[in-house]
Amino acid sequence: MRGDLVVMAVALLVWGLLFWYLVRLERRVADLEKR
Amino acid sequence: MIARGLLLLWIAGWIVAAFLWAPLVPVLGETTRVLYFHIPAAWVTVLALGWSMVHSLLYLKRRNLEHDHQAAAAAEIGLLFCVVATVSGALWAKAMWGAYWNWDPRETSIFFLLLIYAAYLALRSAIDQPERRARLAAVYSGIAFVSVPFLIFVVPRIYFSLHPDPLINPRGKVDMDPRIRVVFFALLVGFTMLFFWVQSLRVRVARVEHRRQGSVA
Numbered sequence: 001m002r003g004d005l006v007v008m009a010v011a012l013l014v015w016g017l018l019f020w021y022l023v024r025l026e027r028r029v030a031d032l033e034k035r
Numbered sequence: 036m037i038a039r040g041l042l043l044l045w046i047a048g049w050i051v052a053a054f055l056w057a058p059l060v061p062v063l064g065e066t067t068r069v070l071y072f073h074i075p076a077a078w079v080t081v082l083a084l085g086w087s088m089v090h091s092l093l094y095l096k097r098r099n100l101e102h103d104h105q106a107a108a109a110a111e112i113g114l115l116f117c118v119v120a121t122v123s124g125a126l127w128a129k130a131m132w133g134a135y136w137n138w139d140p141r142e143t144s145i146f147f148l149l150l151i152y153a154a155y156l157a158l159r160s161a162i163d164q165p166e167r168r169a170r171l172a173a174v175y176s177g178i179a180f181v182s183v184p185f186l187i188f189v190v191p192r193i194y195f196s197l198h199p200d201p202l203i204n205p206r207g208k209v210d211m212d213p214r215i216r217v218v219f220f221a222l223l224v225g226f227t228m229l230f231f232w233v234q235s236l237r238v239r240v241a242r243v244e245h246r247r248q249g250s251v252a
Contacts, residue, residue: 004065008054011072012047019043026236032243 083113088180
């Protein structure tokens with residue numbers, strides 16, 4: 001397997017996880033703002 | 036939510052382009068890809084610390100805690116991106132120069148920048164009273180930002196540095212392959228959008244914390 005493709009997959013995974021975390025955080029903050 | 040989805044696709048798409056479409060710089064080889072993350076992270080550091088300084092000065096003028104929330108959030112995010120720029124730079128240094136850390140002028144400068152803004156956060160955490168904390172932190176931030184252009188732009192140009200030439204060369208042109216330039220500026224825009232999103236989230240958290248502290252007190 002090409003090393004650069006592995007690095008690309010890792011970069012996409014990290015970005016996806018960060019995005020997912022931020023979306024979840026935004027929902028949580030919206031809940032706290034409503035209280 | 037549509038804007039968030041577009042940002043997800045924008046950054047993911049340009050990451051793919053960085054690996055599959057943009058060519059490699061002959062001297063840099065596979066490490067060319069670090070450029071797409073290292074420089075945008077350094078750019079966001081300067082942007083965030085500048086944002087923090089502007090809101091610190093606005094706080095001193097208007098005494099509105101909203102500006103303090105903005106300044107503190109931007110300093111935290113700036114420090115975070117500064118760590119990303121430092122780590123990615125160290126990885127690049129290992130590949131290009133054979134060692135993670137060489138005390139090169141740029142490395143030394145970014146190290147001092149980390150210390151200066153870590154001290155800013157330490158100062159904030161040491162004071163409980165919100166108005167007093169905001170006032171002292173604003174004064175510190177205003178003075179601290181003076182060091183940013185000096186450490187980032189002046190020091191590395193005064194002393195001999197192993198670091199590659201600045202992005203905009205002495206002739207005032209961006210010296211890059213057209214495809215590298217497209218991917219680079221696209222990711223620069225993506226990182227900037229990411230900064231504003233995280234900044235807005237952090238400020239909203241600070242507002243909630245402040246409201247809760249007010250209701251407890």
